[in-house]
Amino acid sequence: MPPFYVTTPIYYVNDAPHVGTAYTTVNADAIARWHRLMGDDVLFLTGTDEHGAKIAEAAAAHSMSPQQWTDTTVQRFRACWKSLDIGYDRFIRTTEPGHHDTVRRFLQRIYDRGYIELGTYSGLYCISCEDYYLEEQLEDGNCPIHHRPVVAMEEDNYFFKLSAFEGRLLKWYEDHPDAVLPVAKRNEALGFIRGGLRDISITRTSFNWGVQVPWDERHVFYVWYDALVNYLTAVGYGSDSDRFDHWWPVAHHLIGKDILKFHCVWWPAMCMAADIDPAPHVFVHGFLLVGGERLSKTLVARSGEDGGEGQTTSPVRLTEIAPDALVDDFGVDAVRYHLLREVPLGSDGEFSYEGIVSRYNADLANNLGNLLSRVATVVGSKCGGTGPACDPQSPLAAAAGTAVQDAIDAWNRWAPHEALEATWRLIGAANAYLEATEPWKLDPGPDVDAVLGSALEALRIVTVLVSPAMPSTAGALWNRIGFVGSPADQRLPDAAAWGGYPGGLAVEKGAALFPRRKP
Ligand code: ME8
Numbered sequence: 001m002p003p004f005y006v007t008t009p010i011y012y013v014n015d016a017p018h019v020g021t022a023y024t025t026v027n028a029d030a031i032a033r034w035h036r037l038m039g040d041d042v043l044f045l046t047g048t049d050e051h052g053a054k055i056a057e058a059a060a061a062h063s064m065s066p067q068q069w070t071d072t073t074v075q076r077f078r079a080c081w082k083s084l085d086i087g088y089d090r091f092i093r094t095t096e097p098g099h100h101d102t103v104r105r106f107l108q109r110i111y112d113r114g115y116i117e118l119g120t121y122s123g124l125y126c127i128s129c130e131d132y133y134l135e136e137q138l139e140d141g142n143c144p145i146h147h148r149p150v151v152a153m154e155e156d157n158y159f160f161k162l163s164a165f166e167g168r169l170l171k172w173y174e175d176h177p178d179a180v181l182p183v184a185k186r187n188e189a190l191g192f193i194r195g196g197l198r199d200i201s202i203t204r205t206s207f208n209w210g211v212q213v214p215w216d217e218r219h220v221f222y223v224w225y226d227a228l229v230n231y232l233t234a235v236g237y238g239s240d241s242d243r244f245d246h247w248w249p250v251a252h253h254l255i256g257k258d259i260l261k262f263h264c265v266w267w268p269a270m271c272m273a274a275d276i277d278p279a280p281h282v283f284v285h286g287f288l289l290v291g292g293e294r295l296s297k298t299l300v301a302r303s304g305e306d307g308g309e310g311q312t313t314s315p316v317r318l319t320e321i322a323p324d325a326l327v328d329d330f331g332v333d334a335v336r337y338h339l340l341r342e343v344p345l346g347s348d349g350e351f352s353y354e355g356i357v358s359r360y361n362a363d364l365a366n367n368l369g370n371l372l373s374r375v376a377t378v379v380g381s382k383c384g385g386t387g388p389a390c391d392p393q394s395p396l397a398a399a400a401g402t403a404v405q406d407a408i409d410a411w412n413r414w415a416p417h418e419a420l421e422a423t424w425r426l427i428g429a430a431n432a433y434l435e436a437t438e439p440w441k442l443d444p445g446p447d448v449d450a451v452l453g454s455a456l457e458a459l460r461i462v463t464v465l466v467s468p469a470m471p472s473t474a475g476a477l478w479n480r481i482g483f484v485g486s487p488a489d490q491r492l493p494d495a496a497a498w499g500g501y502p503g504g505l506a507v508e509k510g511a512a513l514f515p516r517r518k519p
Contacts, residue, residue: 001041005247006032009255010049010092010230013073014058017080019339019351020256022323023288026339027416028254029086033468034411034419039491043247045234046081047092048074051210052223053127066209070095083324085332085471092230094211102233103226104214106274107202111215115161115273121201122154130223132201145258157201158219165269169193172268172278180264181414182346185257185284189264200266228267231279251279254414260284283414286348326356333470334360334514340416340469357517364514367427368462372477374431375455376509378440378448387482388449389503390457397454397498399429400461404496407465416469423465430458456481457501464490473513480508 008028011021025046032044049055050070059069074093081088092099110116123132126143133143133150143150170193173179173186180186203219204210210220229237231251236243255263268278326335338356341363343349379387406422439451459481467474467487478487482505487495 001039003043003246003250004032004035004040004252005043005235005250006035006045006252006254007231007234008046009253009259010047010094010227011077012052012054013048013050013070013077014054016073016076017323019323019326020288022080022084022335023339024254024256024285025081025086026084026336027285027345029084029088030336030340030416030468031252031254031411031414032089033087033471033488036488037464037468037490037492037495043090043235044088045090045092045231046086046088047090047230047234048077048094049223049227049230050074050093050095051220051226052130053204053207053209054130054223056207056209057127067095080322080324083327083332084336087471090234092234094226094230096233098239099226099230099233100211102237102239103211103221103229105238106229106232106270107221107225108214109275110160110270110273111158113273113275115164116158116202117161117199119157119159119199119201120154121157121159122152124150125153126150153206155201155205157205158203158213158216159199160202160225160266160270160273162197162200162266162269165272166193166197168272169197169265169269172272176280179268179278179280180282180284182284185260185264185346188260192261192265197265197269224262224266225270228262228270237276248276249280252281252283253279254283254285257284257286283345285345286343288343288351289348290351330356330360331514333473334364337364337420337470341420342417344417345414354519357519360514361516361519363424365512365516367424367431368466368473369512369514371427371431371434371455371459371462372480372513373509374434375452375459376480376507379452379456379507380509382439382442382444382448383452385507387456387501387503387505387507388453390453390499390501391450392499394450394454394457394498396426396429396433396458400426400458400496400498403429404461404465404493408493408496411468420466420469423462426458426465427462430455430462433458453501453503456507457498460501461496461498463487464492464495476510476513480510482506482508 006028008024011017028044032042035042055070056066059066062069078091124135125132126146128146128148129143137144138150142148173190180189202222202225203213204222205219208220210223211226213219213221235247253263263282271278338359342355342359379385403422403426407419410418410422434455437451439448442448459477463474463477464487471488474487
């Protein structure tokens with residue numbers, strides 16, 4: 001079984017999860033499930049980023065200690081991911097003692113190799129970004145992302161000699177053309193590097209909510225330096241070399257475009273400084289936008305603090321789109337489907353309530369739901385509720401073959417929207433086939449059996465193909481067309497070869513999977 005290691009960013013626990021963080025997490029989950037279906041040995045990591053000034057500030061605002069605050073907020077992430085059916089293998093918290101040990105071990109190694117030095121830093125700092133800005137990067141004196149004032153800071157800091165890695169990073173990217181995808185994002189990373197790299201400050205003395213620096217206990221590591229190391233902690237860096245050698249060479253980081261610099265410039269340089277290979281794959285996705293403004297929780301929090309109105313283009317809608325609330329409204333798989341299908345992974349796209357409703361009605365109620373309900377109804381009326389066997393010569397076989405190939409190809413390219421589009425072409429072909437043959441008008445007999453057996457076979461294949469995107473719907477479909485167990489136990493590509501529906505199984509219509517919604 002080839003190993004496959006996929007990670008999400010670890011999310012800040014300054015506030016609750018939102019649709020943006022759900023977007024990354026659902027995409028990573030679907031990709032992990034896809035690889036399991038292909039028979040790979042998968043490790044799917046997500047978690048929470050719990051240190052730094054931003055978290056300490058949020059805790060103080062709620063009159064809690066940072067530890068109390070993170071212990072409380074992490075539960076909201078776990079609950080939200082549960083409601084979205086996220087099947088992670090490991091949930092990491094950066095406050096875990098084992099993670100502290102890994103951070104210290106990793107950075108001590110970089111220090112021992114001479115890539116960390118003491119210096120003084122003065123600059124303009126945005127606490128929400130946990131990052132310094134240059135004067136010319138500010139907008140009206142404010143952080144260009146969070147539109148809040150930056151603070152002048154001067155600290156004795158340890159610096160990581162990022163500047164020493166310009167040449168090595170360029171060489172790494174030249175030797176690894178697929179290290180950052182899509183290509184436009186790779187070019188952005190190369191642009192950063194070619195623009196010149198300055199050494200970066202990696203420790204703080206102004207607060208203590210972080211991992212203590214092993215060689216100087218007055219300092220804690222800057223939160224990004226502790227956070228990135230989570231990807232190593234989870235695979236046993238420095239503590240379990242077999243585990244590390246198994247997973248690290250197949251690491252795939254899925255991130256949003258806001259954190260490209262950290263993952264595609266700083267992180268590979270840090271790995272090189274510690275004498276390990278950088279993660280071989282980073283996939284950078286775009287942003288979901290609401291009314292053109294970033295759907296970030298900092299903005300939501302700000303609109304709440306400031307009374308909301310006028311702070312963002314549509315503050316009320318932002319607060320309405322907590323992922324679990326959407327799940328309560330539409331059902332988990334409708335939300336997952338929307339997040340995977342609406343916006344190509346890698347591009348920016350609009351997120352709207354109206355968009356979910358219209359895709360729900362078109363794709364889920366009218367196409368997928370309708371196919372199951374038609375087939376099950378006619379199997380009930382013409383075949384006594386027992387599904388006939390698949391017709392090996394069916395005209396649907398060719399459409400299925402193409403859909404399967406296209407879906408496999410698209411999932412392998414991390415293009416869930418295309419994979420689902422291909423899967424829906426098969427659903428469309430099966431519905432069109434039923435409309436052309438009208439089995440409900442025929443007398444029971446071999447012709448009806450051939451049509452229904454083919455439609456059931458198309459549904460079987462569709463069920464396997466949608467299972468990474470919609471695990472619980474796929475489970476229900478699987479049982480309704482007569483199988484026991486779960487489609488997740490199937491293995492591709494064999495499970496999608498035409499001819500697998502055996503016939504003789506009890507087909508159950510049941511309640512509508514996706515009742516139509518008012519537009
Ligand atoms: O940056 N559209 O955490 P974070 C799509 N702790 N994705 C979005 C989004 C949007 N509008 N808004 C946020 C951090 N995201 C650090 C990461 S990793 C070592 C440390 C997603 O809670 C996207 O994946 O601010 C983005 O990269 C991430 O949330 C930022 O999450």
